[in-house]
Amino acid sequence: MLIIGGGATGTGIARDLALRGVRCILVEQGDINAGTSGANHGLLHSGARYVSSDQGSAIECREEGALLKQMAPQCIDDAGGLFVAVEGDDEKYVAEFPHLCSECGIPVKELDLKEARELEPVLSDKLIAAYAVNDASIDPFKLSLENIAQAQELGCTLLRFTKVIGFEKKNNKIQATHLQDTVTGEKIIIDANQVVNASGAWAGEVAALAGVKIDIICSKGSLLVTHNRITDRVVNRLRASANADILVPGGTVSILGTTSIRIENLNQVYPTVEEVDAMVGEAVKMIPALENARFIRAYAGVRPLVGSRTASDDRNVSRSFALIDHTDDGLENFVSISGGKLTTYRLMAEKTADLVCGHLGVSKPCLTRTEPLPETQPGKWTQPGLAPKLWMQKHEPEDILLCECEMVPKSVVDSIVDAIRKQDGQPDLKAISLRSRIGKGACQGTFCGVRVTAYLFDQGELTFDQCLAGLREFLGKRWHGQYPTLWDKQLVQSELLEALYCGLFGLEL
Amino acid sequence: MSDLKSIECDLCIIGSGLAGMAAALFAAARGLSVVQMGHTGEIIFASGLLDLLGVHPVSEKRLWSDPWAAIDALVRDIPHHPYARLKKEDIKAAFDEILAFLEETGLTYHRNIDRNTGVLTSLGTVKTTYAVPHTMWKGVRALKEKSDCLIVDIRGLKGFSGRQIVAAFENEWSHLRSARISFPDSDxxxxxxxxxxxxxxxxxxxxxxxxxxxxxxxxxxxxxxLPAILGLYQTHEVISHLEELVGIPIFEIPTIPPSVPGLRLKEAFERGLRLKGVQYFSLTRALQVRQTAAGHFETQIGRDVVEHIVDSRGVILASGRFIGGGLHADRTHIRETILDSRGHLINQAGLAIDDAFRPLADSGGPAFESLFAAGSILAHNDWKRVKCGAGLAIATAFGAVNAFVRLCR
Structure with a gap:
């Protein structure tokens, strides 16, 4: 079995199949969660967001959200959520909301406005309605890293930085899949019985290589990260989905989003100044304190929406997923899964695994509804606030901090390097930053970039060319996130970063 | 506020980065009475290396070995760059005056008058610069001649790996080695x-x-x-003593700021300027500047509340960019923080000036007859990429002070 795509869905399928005893190879063109799974809100929906536009998705979210809280509590901050409307919002929508929630079986509690402002004092004094729901936040990096870790323990092979470049077809089947290592350029061929295309926003491109057409709309969503956590709970604007409606807590920060902009080029997905301005301008109506909050970076992801290109607003396209058996297109061993949401990733994996197990004649049932996701080392360090907590508890002064903003000590870097080595990967700065909070704090890599690089040298992990290339790539990635948020303190920070890396080291040359 | 006595002087200098320090020196040397203030200042973030001009055009990343030829090319292509308002002789004279002053305070710099110099950094890159502290000068030659060289790094000093520097020169410098030591008594x-x-x-x-x-x-x-740790002051004495004990020459490698060479510059200026009669208020900001009926400036200074009032004939703004606090950006505007309460929509952030280094008003003429600006606060400079930070600070301070002196005559 070959799985294409190392996001939430692909890693979820790998784990599901591994638990059924099916041998898999998972290939990913970048690193784990390099696509949409690593660039979303980290919101575990109660379902209430979709009660008006898409009741099917609302019910799926409700069921899966409740199940994941049981099965993967280590990835979830069960913070609860609020839906609030402010003066000027659509009162008809507000009035219908509790009934629609009840219709979908979604628990909802009306709050009086004083109570809501006691729960979240930063809420606007122009509130007109507030409801409490069961929203939560989920760490998507930890989730995928834990899924793949268990799959690997059960015999799954992971090939990161490996991109599909073509398929060989014969007798209505994919005979072989041609791949290329994106770092070394080396080509490999995988001969698999079944091929699952779980490449998310890239599903259309991958299917096209197999000569099959999938209609996928790509909708960019940009998000903004604050320096501090602004609210305890998830706060949603109570209205039909629009820009900057949701503020999700993520450990020590809050994440504001999103936008929805249709795009064609999947490889140039960056947040823009205009989006940031529009989001802050809108969100202050719900939470006025965001006007003067420090935003440290922005990022953007692509929602793969399977459906009609004629929809007037991409937000109205179903958020449910599409599982496509390409037998009808003349390929008996090729399946595509796309669309959907992070909240429903497990269900998507289950349905996909059911389908391919049917093809293979494997009758073992899905276990992910009942088997909790084990907690492993590699997935541990993505959680904001965890590294400092453990560092303080252990109090080993020789374990010096390499990243001071997020308080990441060298022992954490060691454990991540170790885990990457076990996956036959290259433990460079970028891979380490993906698996930890390094570079994600206020300094955005100014000091930790230099320090982690020097530390890796001391451990003999890098060559010099890898080091400079890694540092440039790491800073380049941080720059895309920083540049739309360059005002006030973050601009000062960025100027310091530039003075160091350009002014002193000439790294840009 | 009425019981605060004003301090009278010829020139009030706002800012204690390299531009502010240079302006204070030039003014004092021309017989002007000077009051200077600033907070910690960008100067402690200085690497200690004094750039003149290294790269132009930025888009081509072209490195120049002759900084003076580079300046010709720069001012031809970017006529608004602050260097364009100075004669090359003036930039040379400004550097000479600064380096002579630093020498007097015990902080010797070396340079090749007509050439840039490559200095080894802690990252393993070679930084193109102009004037180099004597503590690093022997390393310049070792790098050029690929001498038999030992890089010593220190356990517990983050961001400095001797192995990294050696790896950087793997194929071209075979006699480069590294070793790690524990700093004495630091167990x-x-x-x-x-x-x-x-x-x-x-x-x-x-x-x-x-x-x-x-x-x-x-x-x-x-x-x-070694990393740049060879004495907070008295570097000649510290290094020659160590060289005598170890038996071979020793040089410093610049480290990430805030670094010791930056602290040395700050200390040397503060000490040297005091001797020249500059009245310096450290950790003090200019809270407000206003023009009096007599055409003087009244600058209110203090940490948070007004502590003193400075009455001066002229003011030089050398308050830096965003790090120094001379400029501030909100979501839609960038503004100068002391005199400009409105803000502008500008993209080449900084102050536009006339040939006498006076910030311009909307009319296109100088905003005030005797308000000047110097250093990184000036528009169009891009010092980090063209590598002209120190040169910009020193040369524009020279230009601003001389323009003020001409005005006073």
Whole structure:
């Protein structure tokens, strides 16, 4: 079995199949969660967001959200959520909301406005309605890293930085899949019985290589990260989905989003100044304190929406997923899964695994509804606030901090390097930053970039060319996130970063 | 406020980065009475290297070995760059005056008058610069000649790996080695700071201990490089003592700011300017500047509340960009922080000036007859990429002070 795509869905399928005893190879063109799974809100929906536009998705979210809280509590901050409307919002929508929630079986509690402002004092004094729901936040990096870790323990092979470049077809089947290592350029061929295309926003491109057409709309969503956590709970604007409606807590920060902009080029997905301005301008109506909050970076992801290109607003396209058996297109061993949401990733994996197990004649049932996701080392360090907590508890002064903003000590870097080595990967700065909070704090890599690089040298992990290339790539990635948020303190920070890396080291040359 | 007595002077200098320090020196040397203020200042973030001009055009990343030819090319292509308002002779004279002053205070700099110099950094890159502290100068030659060289790094000093520097020159510098030592008497410490080590090395006793650890590692090497920690002050004495003990030349490698060479510059200026009669208020900001009926400036200064009022004939804004606090950006506007309450929509952020280094008003003429600006606050400079930070600070301070002197005559 070959799985294409190392996001939430692909890693979820790998784990599901591994638990059924099916041998898999998972290939990913970048690193784990390099696509949409690593660039979303980290919101575990109660379902209430979709009660008006898409009741099917609302019910799926409700069921899966409740199940994941049981099965993967280590990835979830069960913070609860609020839906609030402010003066000027659509009162008809507000009035219908509790009934629609009840219709979908979604628990909802009306709050009086004083109570809501006691729960979240930063809420606007122009509130007109507030409801409490069961929203939560989920760490998507930890989730995928834990899924793949268990799959690997059960015999799954992971090939990161490996991109599909073509398929060989014969007798209505994919005979072989041609791949290329994106770092070394080396080509490999995988001969698999079944091929699952779980490449998310890239599903259309991958299917096209197999000569099959999938209609996928790509909708960019940009998000903004604050320096501090602004609210305890998830706060949603109570209205039909629009820009900057949701503020999700993520450990020590809050994440504001999103936008929805249709795009064609999947490889140039960056947040823009205009989006940031529009989001802050809108969100202050719900939470006025965001006007003067420090935003440290922005990022953007692509929602793969399977459906009609004629929809007037991409937000109205179903958020449910599409599982496509390409037998009808003349390929008996090729399946595509796309669309959907992070909240429903497990269900998507289950349905996909059911389908391919049917093809293979494997009758073992899905276990992910009942088997909790084990907690492993590699997935541990993505959680904001965890590294400092453990560092303080252990109090080993020789374990010096390499990243001071997020308080990441060298022992954490060691454990991540170790885990990457076990996956036959290259433990460079970028891979380490993906698996930890390094570079994600206020300094955005100014000091930790230099320090982690020097530390890796001391451990003999890098060559010099890898080091400079890694540092440039790491800073380049941080720059895309920083540049739309360059005002006030973050601009000062960025100027310091530039003075160091350009002014002193000439790294840009 | 009425009981505050004003301090009268010819020139009030706002800012204590390199531009502010240079302006204070030039003004004092021209017989002007000077009051200067600033907070910690960008100067402690200085690397200690004094750039003149290294790169132009930025888009082509073209490095120049002759900085003077580079300036010709720069001012031809970017006529608004602050260098365009100065004659090359003036930029040269400004550098000469600054370096002579630093020499007097004990902080010797070396340079090739008509050439840029390559300095080894802690990252393993070679930085193109102009004037180099004497503490690093021997390393310049070792790098050029690929001498038998030992890089010594220190356990617990983050962001400095000798192995990284050696790896950077893997194929071209075969006689480069590295070794790691524990700084003497630091067994109880896990993290080492350059400033503390530089301070410790002021004591001969600690130098003997350090030399005792380094000397056995030397073997066939003919020169040793260490992080920039060789004395917070008195660097001549510290280094020659260490060289005598170790037996071969020793040089420093610049570290990530805030670094010891930056602290040395700050200390040298503060001490030297005091001797020249500059009245300096440290950790003090200019809270407000207004023009009096007599055409003077009244500058209210203090930490948070007004502590003094400075009455001066002229003001030089050398308050830096965003790090220094001279400029501030909100979501839609960038503004100068002391005199400009409105803000502008501008993209080449900084102050536009006339040929006398006076900030311009909307009319296109100078905003005030005797308000000047110098250093990184000026528009169109891009010092980090073209590598002209120190040159910009020194030369524009020179230009601003001379323009003020001409005005006073």
């Amino acid at each position: 109880h410490l896990n993290e080492m700071y350059t400033e503390h080590m530089a301070n410790a090395l002021l004591l001969p006793y600690n130098r003997e201990k350090l030399a005792g650890v380094v000397q056995p590692l030397v073997k066939e090497s003919s020169i040793v490089g």
